[in-house]
Amino acid sequence: MAIPQVMSGVYLTQHGGPEALEWRDNIQVPQTGPGQVLVRVLAAGVNNTDINTRVGWYSSGVTGATDAVDQDVEAGGWGGALQFPRIQGGDLCGVVEAVGSGVTFQPGQRVTCPINLPRPRPGNPTGFIALGSEMDGAFAQYCLVEAADLYDVSASPLSDEEIAAIPCAFGTAENLLTRARVTSGQKVLVTGASGGVGLAAVQLAALRGATVWGVTSAPKAEVVKSQGAVGTFDRGAELPADMFDVVIDVVGGPAWAGLILALKPGGHYAVSGAIAGPIVQADLRDIYLRDITIHGCTHQAFEVFGRLVELINAGRVRPLISKTYPLRDIAKAQADFQSKAFPGKLVLIP
Numbered sequence: 474m475a476i477p478q479v480m481s482g483v484y485l486t487q488h489g490g491p492e493a494l495e496w497r498d499n500i501q502v503p504q505t506g507p508g509q510v511l512v513r514v515l516a517a518g519v520n521n522t523d524i525n526t527r528v529g530w531y532s533s534g535v536t537g538a539t540d541a542v543d544q545d546v547e548a549g550g551w552g553g554a555l556q557f558p559r560i561q562g563g564d565l566c567g568v569v570e571a572v573g574s575g576v577t578f579q580p581g582q583r584v585t586c587p588i589n590l591p592r593p594r595p596g597n598p599t600g601f602i603a604l605g606s607e608m609d610g611a612f613a614q615y616c617l618v619e620a621a622d623l624y625d626v627s628a629s630p631l632s633d634e635e636i637a638a639i640p641c642a643f644g645t646a647e648n649l650l651t652r653a654r655v656t657s658g659q660k661v662l663v664t665g666a667s668g669g670v671g672l673a674a675v676q677l678a679a680l681r682g683a684t685v686w687g688v689t690s691a692p693k694a695e696v697v698k699s700q701g702a703v704g705t706f707d708r709g710a711e712l713p714a715d716m717f718d719v720v721i722d723v724v725g726g727p728a729w730a731g732l733i734l735a736l737k738p739g740g741h742y743a744v745s746g747a748i749a750g751p752i753v754q755a756d757l758r759d760i761y762l763r764d765i766t767i768h769g770c771t772h773q774a775f776e777v778f779g780r781l782v783e784l785i786n787a788g789r790v791r792p793l794i795s796k797t798y799p800l801r802d803i804a805k806a807q808a809d810f811q812s813k814a815f816p817g818k819l820v821l822i823p
Contacts (some may be wrong), residue, residue: 721734
């Protein structure tokens with residue numbers, strides 16, 4: 474089938490509310506250059522990071538929760554100011570349509586890639602750019618990706634929608650667990666445990682042999698347990714002190730001090746989100762006198778996503794998908810996501 478010259482997709486035209494998302498039927502299909510692959514998008518996941526980027530939450534001037542940004546923002550992307558219009562979408566599952574010179578991928582292969590793409594450079598060995606932030610992403614019919622960033626998932630028994638639910642949530646979770654050195658026999662606490670990253674962290678930590686608890690709302694407790702948790706704590710509940718070897722946090726906010734106290738002396742706290750607010754407060758003595766190690770986790774080493782792809786192709790991980798939507802209904806999908814009514818992942822189909 475011939476590749477069209479134009480495609481449908483969603484432009485982010487500025488930072489703001491859903492009105493900043495513009496459906497277009499006349500977007501130019503990108504052309505492959507050396508080392509590049511044109512991917513036809515089969516499915517794309519909905520994530521906090523896409524909404525955060527839309528509203529400009531990554532700006533240092535924003536100090537509130539992710540659902541409370543009500544100010545004009547100029548530099549609100551992961552890497553500062555975005556170039557508009559931008560096609561967002563950090564969760565990609567697609568099929569190879571065309572390749573540039575020097576590429577070994579073949580048309581027809583099913584592929585995916587991480588959301589944060591390593592770009593080490595002098596003076597910044599953990600440098601990266603983000604799919605859907607510094608480069609166009611998966612909220613369109615086609616997406617242009619560097620071949621070095623792609624992984625073949627043709628052998629996976631998972632559906633296209635399930636694979637599209639994995640890169641951001643499971644990639645982030647696997648990175649958190651890797652950085653915190655989670656091993657068999659440890660006790661692990663996961664915040665935001667009913668969300669995409671949280672459920673992925675529960676599943677992956679249990680797969681490592683850890684004993685896992687989740688922080689979630691009571692109606693979603695059984696969902697969290699179904700993914701491998703042995704127990705849950707209600708949001709806002711006082712947590713037991715000195716219980717956990719590791720805390721995996723994507724929430725932040727007012728509960729932060731209690732998470733630190735819930736760690737055993739010598740414990741590890743790993744964070745990759747702050748949906749309840751990025752400004753936190755705790756007693757530093759509870760950190761240094763108890764030898765707590767804090768890990769800020771965004772950069773992913775190549776082996777992190779490579780290890781995850783092995784699990785995908787072996788069918789050893791499977792995300793929970795609550796609902797799918799046509800890509801044109803992205804505003805509805807993001808509103809449903811922000812409502813927290815659905816556990817797990819929501820997925821868009823172009």
